[in-house]
Amino acid sequence: MSAPSVLTLSWEYPPVVEGGLARHVAGLSAALVRRGADVRVLTRGPQASALAAGADGVAVGRVARPAPPAGLEGFLAWVDDLGADLLAAGRRAAGERPPDVVHGHDWLVAAPAAALADELGVPFVTTVHATEHGRHNGWVQAEPQATIHAADVRMVERADAVLVCSAFMRRHVLEVFGPAEDDVVVVRNGLAPAAPVDPADVAALRARLVPDGRPLVLLAGRLVYEKGFQVALRALRRVRDAGGPDARLVVAGDGPHGAELRALATELELGDDAVFLGWSDDGTLPALYAAADVCLVPSLYEPFGLVALEAMRGGCAVVAAATGGLREVVADGTGIRVPPDDVRALAAALRRLLDDPGLRQRLAREGAAHAERFSWDDAADRALAVYGRLVRG
Structure with a gap:
């Protein structure tokens, strides 16, 4: 037909x-x-x-x-x-x-x-x-x-x-x-064809988000409980308590769980280590992926994991929960997978990437090549x- x-x-x-x-x-x-x-x-x-x-x-x-x-x-x-x-x-x-x-x-x-x-x-x-x-x-x-x-x-x-x-x-x-x-x-x-990302825009965005040059960690997606962003906030606190790199976590997204996440960030005394940007459109996200050092995808339930795929295509090293479709999207060697809802494991993976720029770069390269297959x-x-x-x- x-x-x-x-x-x-x-x-x-x-x-x-x-x-x-x-x-x-x-x-x-x-x-x-x-x-x-x-x-x-x-x-x-x-x-x-x-x-x-x-x-x-x-x-x-x-x-x-x-x-x-x-x-x-x-x-x-x-x-x-x-x-x-x-x-x-x-x-x-x-x-x-x-x-x-x-x-x-x-x-x-x-x-x-x-x-x-x-x-x-x-x-x-x-x-x-x-x-x-x-x-x-x-x-x-x-x-x-x-x-x-x-x-x-x-x-x-x-x-x-x-x-x-x-x-x-x-x-x-x-x-x-x-x-x-x-x-x-x-x-x-x-993945839709990638729109060109101006390096000057990426540099300007990074300078605005981390003017002191510290590592930039990204969470992107709808703010709902099953995305596991609360696990990421606790993992960042754990990294900081263990004397790890002074990273800033940027949350790009909006949704019904937003108030609870902001309250948790306050409870954990993250201060300006956690920044909530609100909803980011498709024109902004590619620059965020390019500007970030690490993207965390700590979902508790995830049928696929489009954010992980977009971040990989954008050249960002990914740490994802080994749940649902994320186990297929983040294949071996293209990112780090950790058990879902495991603060200790997520913090350890984040610390490992923050301490090892070479590993971040290798995973970014492998992840970008893998993403092109979708x-x-x-x-x-x-x-x-x-x-x-x-x-x-």
Whole structure:
């Protein structure tokens, strides 16, 4: 068959970015277009906008929806309202040009994506980016975990194919939800072509963050408990107490765990050794990776580990927790892996890198070469194979 027409639903898409999901949808969609597919993405934004193709050829349309509120009841109502808006937008888009496949990303858009596929009589594909079961180590009996886990179950049961970002996630989905093995396919995250980073901008950023020239350690990502940033703060305290190098830890990100992390930094008396930058956009992150000496990725639960891959591509030595997809992303010789939620091990690895510039440089070189193997074009080929099988079937 010729390249299919794909109607994609996602609760985030650049420049509306909550986490790695938005980057995945954008990277995969652009690569599918490069392979000849017709891709239309329906998502949210501060204002509604009609479907219109961008420079990458992906047509993006938005429904007007503010950021989700705090609290389970309000959040679930917000998800329902978003779903209703996306279903209506999907019907309009399908009326103009019926898709061959409807592709939904995660449980927040699963209901409208599945309903649209049913109405049109076309396959429904879902990408499971993370699960509530995984985030909470299987403790999904109480609210709000029970409601979200139930949505995950319905989504996987209904989907004609389930895409996941790592071999770890494939094993997890098969074990927890029990779909047919052939229906779960690994479509790894890739990396978009690197934008040039001006060395002068990197030098200026480093001079601003560490004007005294001390080592710069980076944490990047959404501030949620499962990212393990609290482990990194405690590890930095341990390094300092043991007389290690006087490094500064810079936290680039925002999220619901931010207040607790700032309070912990105060409790640990880190002072100006820990700096919270807030959310950093995709234009700033490459310079941060290039400016940092070490990037810590201490996740407790991590389906893939896009920050580790981006940091490696940016030439930064990485210390990552040996959990989930990070064990695949940070391969032997490309970074240092430590047990998750282990302050002592993370501190020892950080101290080792801070004390050994030669090791940092070697891991940065090996990591950058390894990161180049992760391609959105490869991800698109895998997704196209799934679409083709379903459409032919």
